[in-house]
Amino acid sequence: MQFGIAGAGFSGAVMARELAQAGHQVTVHESRGHVGGNCHTERDPDTGIMVHRYGPHIFHTGNERVWKYINDFGTMQPYNHRVFSTIGGKVYSLPVNLLTINQLFGRTLDPEQARDFISEQSDSSITDPRNFEEQALSMMGRPLYETFFLGYTRKQWGLEPTQIPASVLRRLPLRFTYEDSYFAHPYQAIPREGYTAIVERMLDDPRIEVHLSSPFDPDQHDRFDHTIWTGPLDAWFGHRFGRLGYRTLDFEEIRAEGDLQGCAVMNYGDLDVPFTRISEHKHFAPWEQHDKTVAFREFSRLAGEDDIPYYPVRLAQDKSLLQTYLDAAGQEPRVTFAGRLGTYRYLDMDVTIADALDAANIMQRAIRARDRIPALLAQE
Template sequence: MSRQKIAIVGAGLSGAVIGRELAEAGHEVVIFDRRDHIAGNCHTERDAETGVMVHVYGPHIFHTDDAEVWDYVNRFQAFKPYKNRVKTTSRDQVFSLPVNLHTINQFFGKTLRPDEAKAFIEEQADTSITDPQTFEEQALRFVGRDLYEAFFEGYTQKQWGCSPRDLPASILKRLPVRFNYDDDYFFHKFQGMPENGYTEMVDGILDHPDITIRLKTGFDRKDTGNYDHTFYSGALDGYFDYAKGRLGYRTLDFERFTYEGDYQGCAVMNYGETSVPYTRITEHKHFSPWEKHDGSVCYREYARECGPDDTPYYPIRLVKEKEQLAEYVALANAEEGISFVGRLGTYRYLDMDVTIREALDTARLFLDLHDKQERMPAFLNPPL
């Protein structure tokens, strides 16, 4: 198999994993990133004042059922056990999320058993809604108005900047209701945090003699001609200079503050009421419970519409964005020598484990097609 010169745009998880796989197969890989650091939005660094490992762009918690992906990340960084247990402040009380048997009993002042709680919540539900189409209808159908207004309505309005009546029901389908006392936010077999942070893990992935990293360096569409193939994990609309308009994203602002001691006793505290302007407070030392620190670093997190100079976090994917997206997909499919990958390149919300799985699959497909002298598609995982 002939050695090729590969450009990868973005030194986050997608770019790092694809780059490593292709370098190990004998190709020359050059990775570009506009930022001054690797690891993308999962970048971590130690706070000089407190020694706390800080998730600079907000918390990233690794969870997966994919054994190969779990083994892959542990190859480059030892993962410590970590369970995400989220709390929420509502109506002057602190509750556990996801909504579970403890939440239900505490909220309604009852001592229901699992079967009793199921029947009780079904009584609260609006059973006249047979085919929920919006976020609000989904919530009203399955948990009823009281739980919806306490835990979902305000938080969702702040997070997405619009009424839950305007959001698709699919967003809420990711949030379970449990009729036991399990308060583990995720249900995956493998859960953990990298012992020394995600940036050190990504640095290990990128540590290969056939990988060159160019930080603080942009990549233009015309630059693809200098490479045999390009993998692009930047914004899909940005690659085409926003010719069809900007796709919609939500971004996050972080108000950082320090505290001497333990500020809130947990890693994540949500605030569901609209009277509180931020969506949550994260206390970063609790993401590394095996470490001990006297001081603490916290972030108040605010969500808003993403502007041209902001870091995009969550693709909105409402009707308007999907219509634009279809136009960009058509443009991408007409390109030669480039594949679009990752959260920004495919305009999809992806957890870290899915990002890594898709990156591994993308690299393997490229190697297979290159061996067969066949064309690599623009998308391994089409956005629509």
């Protein structure tokens, strides 16, 4: 079969690889001038630092299959991600852990004392949190919530925490030890040669043809036996039912000698600071040495028509509109929707790869059985 794939991020690249290895011809169209999607990395010509061009990406997973798969395409260098936050002129450790609690409250609590103390702070009357704020108040109480999450969340989402689903906060840990690793997965790494090199190797197959700076036109998908769309779900339909909400990011570059902040990521939770965080990219490769530094202030806002969408908002009204698009997608002939944008889900890289591997397997089984390939292969 001849497959057409819109997008050369992880979803498109993994599916292209798997289908090509199964003997199919694959044509990938990528609107940008590089592969890798928002995970794209490149060497800064002045400093030699590996820059995560669309914001930092840390690979973390507990999925053995995905871990083995990505290691087939490059060296994954172990990396333990740590995040700090500047609030009210003080620096704290994140995610919230025993050090953070003792710092904020000026205590020397041990784990059990801290657990009891936060239990007293928490709002036990909230048994079924309906939104981000209620989840925070029931989980940690008002002081921790207002210090570390209220201002940052307003800036990151452009919304009041009462408008954001409780599930957003449930992904973040609350620890009663001094463990300050941001992620808890057993495998945490960054590719030694960057993510773009990984994706380039995935696409390095004689049955795969890649066209850069070449947007995929949905009106021409009949050129292929089957199309895989990893762009925004609503864009496939020309936004005919309305636009789904996405957030986008703006970056302000900082260049300096030496070390700017001494860590990879520093959050800024105060509302009077307009950016959400500063990422200093040489710290994402501590195995390298650089005399100069490159960092980026990060500003979050609602994506406009011409902006790069980073992640879905998924408010109540978006979920209603999403269902309309999902119903329409299910009726599309010879098209499969995949990836973070194509399924309108917030996916980490490992889940993106796992979904793509599963999707490719489902497609191949359908082809062998002469069944219709499903339009939607995964959805929350």
